[in-house]
Amino acid sequence: MSNVTYAFINGIEVSSMPDIFDGPATMVGFADQTVDFAAANLQTMYRFNVGGGYIPPSNDTGIARAWFDDTPYVFGVMQGVTYNAGPRFHVKYPSEIAEYAAPIEVYTGTRSMGSDARVNQNYNLTWTMGVDANFTYVVRLHFCELLLNRPNQRAFDIYVNNKTAQSDADVIEMTSERGVPVYKDFAVHMPDEPGDDVLWIALHPSVALRPQFYDAILSGLEVFKLNDTAGNLAAPDPSPSKMLAEAEMGASDKAGSRKSKEQTHMATVMGGTAGGAAAVGIVAAICVVVYHNKKSRELSGNESHTSGWLPMYNSHTSGSKSSGHLAANLAGMCRHFSLSEMKTATKNFSESLVIGVGGFGKVYSGMVDGDTKVAIKRSNPSSEQGVLEFQTEIEMLSKLRHRHLVSLIGFCEDNNEMILVYDYMEHGTLREHLYNKGGKPPLSWRCRLDICIGAARGLHYLHTGAKYTIIHRDVKTTNILVDENWVAKVSDFGLSKSGSTTVNQAHVSTMVKGSFGYLDPEYFRRQQLTDKSDVYSFGVVLFEVLMARPALNPALPREQVSLADYALICQRKGTLADVVDPTIKDQIAPECLIKFAETAEKCLADQGIERPSMGDVLWNLEFAMQLQTTFDGGSGRQRGEVDGSGRPVLEPSNSYGSTTTLGTSSNSRAHESCVILEEEDDDITNGAAFSQIVQPTGR
Numbered sequence: 001m002s003n004v005t006y007a008f009i010n011g012i013e014v015s016s017m018p019d020i021f022d023g024p025a026t027m028v029g030f031a032d033q034t035v036d037f038a039a040a041n042l043q044t045m046y047r048f049n050v051g052g053g054y055i056p057p058s059n060d061t062g063i064a065r066a067w068f069d070d071t072p073y074v075f076g077v078m079q080g081v082t083y084n085a086g087p088r089f090h091v092k093y094p095s096e097i098a099e100y101a102a103p104i105e106v107y108t109g110t111r112s113m114g115s116d117a118r119v120n121q122n123y124n125l126t127w128t129m130g131v132d133a134n135f136t137y138v139v140r141l142h143f144c145e146l147l148l149n150r151p152n153q154r155a156f157d158i159y160v161n162n163k164t165a166q167s168d169a170d171v172i173e174m175t176s177e178r179g180v181p182v183y184k185d186f187a188v189h190m191p192d193e194p195g196d197d198v199l200w201i202a203l204h205p206s207v208a209l210r211p212q213f214y215d216a217i218l219s220g221l222e223v224f225k226l227n228d229t230a231g232n233l234a235a236p237d238p239s240p241s242k243m244l245a246e247a248e249m250g251a252s253d254k255a256g257s258r259k260s261k262e263q264t265h266m267a268t269v270m271g272g273t274a275g276g277a278a279a280v281g282i283v284a285a286i287c288v289v290v291y292h293n294k295k296s297r298e299l300s301g302n303e304s305h306t307s308g309w310l311p312m313y314n315s316h317t318s319g320s321k322s323s324g325h326l327a328a329n330l331a332g333m334c335r336h337f338s339l340s341e342m343k344t345a346t347k348n349f350s351e352s353l354v355i356g357v358g359g360f361g362k363v364y365s366g367m368v369d370g371d372t373k374v375a376i377k378r379s380n381p382s383s384e385q386g387v388l389e390f391q392t393e394i395e396m397l398s399k400l401r402h403r404h405l406v407s408l409i410g411f412c413e414d415n416n417e418m419i420l421v422y423d424y425m426e427h428g429t430l431r432e433h434l435y436n437k438g439g440k441p442p443l444s445w446r447c448r449l450d451i452c453i454g455a456a457r458g459l460h461y462l463h464t465g466a467k468y469t470i471i472h473r474d475v476k477t478t479n480i481l482v483d484e485n486w487v488a489k490v491s492d493f494g495l496s497k498s499g500s501t502t503v504n505q506a507h508v509s510t511m512v513k514g515s516f517g518y519l520d521p522e523y524f525r526r527q528q529l530t531d532k533s534d535v536y537s538f539g540v541v542l543f544e545v546l547m548a549r550p551a552l553n554p555a556l557p558r559e560q561v562s563l564a565d566y567a568l569i570c571q572r573k574g575t576l577a578d579v580v581d582p583t584i585k586d587q588i589a590p591e592c593l594i595k596f597a598e599t600a601e602k603c604l605a606d607q608g609i610e611r612p613s614m615g616d617v618l619w620n621l622e623f624a625m626q627l628q629t630t631f632d633g634g635s636g637r638q639r640g641e642v643d644g645s646g647r648p649v650l651e652p653s654n655s656y657g658s659t660t661t662l663g664t665s666s667n668s669r670a671h672e673s674c675v676i677l678e679e680e681d682d683d684i685t686n687g688a689a690f691s692q693i694v695q696p697t698g699r
Contacts, residue, residue: 158201
């Protein structure tokens with residue numbers, strides 16, 4: 001065999017890019033040493049939109065970078081909680097950070113540790129990434145505080161490869177205000193020793209500063225490889241035995257075997273930061289990209305794969321390869337719309353018809369079949385949800401038919417589009433009415449109570465009425481919609497789980513997902529999901545309906561930040577009546593308030609076993625309505641009449657069961673009468689899945 005070897009490339013493309021490397025990086029483990037990586041040749045190893053979905057190059061203005069989902073690289077079962085402030089959140093780039101440092105979508109989403117301080121102090125929020133040994137790497141961490149606005153509310157320590165990179169990091173202290181991006185650069189050398197082919201990034205709440213919240217956040221993460229002393233970026237080819245071993249072991253097992261080691265070879269470290277032969281670096285980088293593309297083709301579709309090169313995971317793009325099979329798999333479940341029908345229904349997806357933006361994409365109001373008004377949800381290529389969620393929603397929600405659940409009408413998958421069509425909810429979300437969003441009028445107490453009863457009916461059906469138990473997992477006021485007849489309908493089943501056993505017999509072990517303020521603390525601690533997790537979230541909803549204040553409000557004093565905690569304090573002190581929403585305070589019967597508050601309090605029990613079932617919650621709410629009716633004198637208005645301000649009393653729906661019309665107190669502000677339904681027999685089967693129809697922010 002000849003000892004002569006050759007290298008070749010098929011093409012080189014050079015494009016002008018702004019300078020995003022503006023200063024030295026602190027060498028981890030050597031506080032007095034820095035690396036001037038602006039003068040080195042760099043290869044991008046990883047680029048993550050932490051807590052968010054894939055961002056294609058077309059959405060990264062100026063530099064055209066691809067940002068990937070970080071989920072496959074989060075280490076361990078404690079993966080924290082993601083939060084997205086939504087596209088309307090205003091990000092204010094400071095003068096020292098250019099807007100092309102990272103897209104706005106990176107800074108409007110975060111991954112944090114969660115709300116339980118005791119749990120957070122006992123684990124690290126950790127990412128692990130395969131890298132090449134004997135190279136120096138620069139780690140860039142992007143931060144943007146979205147919820148808090150004062151120093152020392154959230155402070156944390158940053159670790160790189162089990163060494164402290166920065167202690168007591170406080171984003172507000174770095175930026176002075178909420179919504180201002182900032183990034184930190186750290187350099188670390190990976191010696192050529194066994195086990196040193198995994199890069200660890202970890203965050204842990206600061207204990208020394210004793211902040212208000214023991215938590216940590218991260219918005220974006222980038223990892224760059226610097227050339228070695230010879231100007232080289234290429235790593236030696238792995239041996240066949242090593243490749244086989246890596247294929248057989250999971251990324252987490254491989255990462256877990258690594259132990260902390262002392263940094264050595266400082267001469268190699270500093271030498272690796274020097275400028276080298278630029279042409280050699282470019283050729284080596286292109287060869288690496290060719291190798292990466294080859295591996296991508298071999299490993300496409302494997303979401304759990306952890307690559308030593310660029311991330312392979314993209315739920316949206318990888319899923320599109322199989323979306324062509326959806327129509328055949330889902331034939332007969334619901335209607336299959338063509339893309340031309342969807343364009344006609346939405347006037348070619350006109351921005352004027354957008355009624356909401358959620359984790360899946362934009363939601364449009366539209367007309368199908370000439371006169372049927374619908375909500376049309378179109379997937380965004382940068383969405384955190386992909387074909388698997390799309391298919392699950394269709395398979396599950398198409399089997400549900402219940403008065404208090406939003407119905408799926410059909411879907412479209414032409415030309416790799418992912419579009420879902422739902423019943424249109426004329427009066428939007430419960431949250432909009434509680435906070436007078438979009439000009440929505442405030443609801444009377446009776447109407448609020450009736451909406452809570454309807455939502456409880458929908459959740460009770462999910463827990464007990466279908467073939468398999470269904471746990472919603474994201475119960476909140478944004479996900480309770482109201483139709484033209486003021487009938488409440490539960491929506492957004494994107495996080496729901498179903499099992500083949502009843503929840504009374506078993507739990508579902510799952511990664512913690514949900515929404516800040518509504519999340520069951522027991523579920524967060526144990527990662528064991530039961531129907532009582534929905535009960536807890538619904539308890540927060542009940543207090544939110546009563547008090548008309550958000551589940552979390554960091555601007556309030558510490559004891560009032562969490563609605564659940566504050567409401568329980570007021571309930572136990574006997575001062576709850578003093579914090580009731582002033583617009584309904586005079587409408588509530590004292591006995592009704594007592595029963596309603598007791599029901600909500602039981603829902604928020606710390607242990608799931610102490611919480612009532614959703615059936616018990618429903619019974620108690622209906623009893624509270626009876627107490628309100630007795631207080632009002634039991635003489636409800638008849639439908640079709642007008643109220644004291646000349647507004648028509650709402651007409652009841654005649655599609656399901658019998659109805660009982662209940663009156664209201666004389667000083668109701670709006671919607672003086674709502675329908676209470678007798679138990680109806682629904683043609684029900686199995687399922688549940690739905691993502692935000694009208695959701696101003698993603699998860």
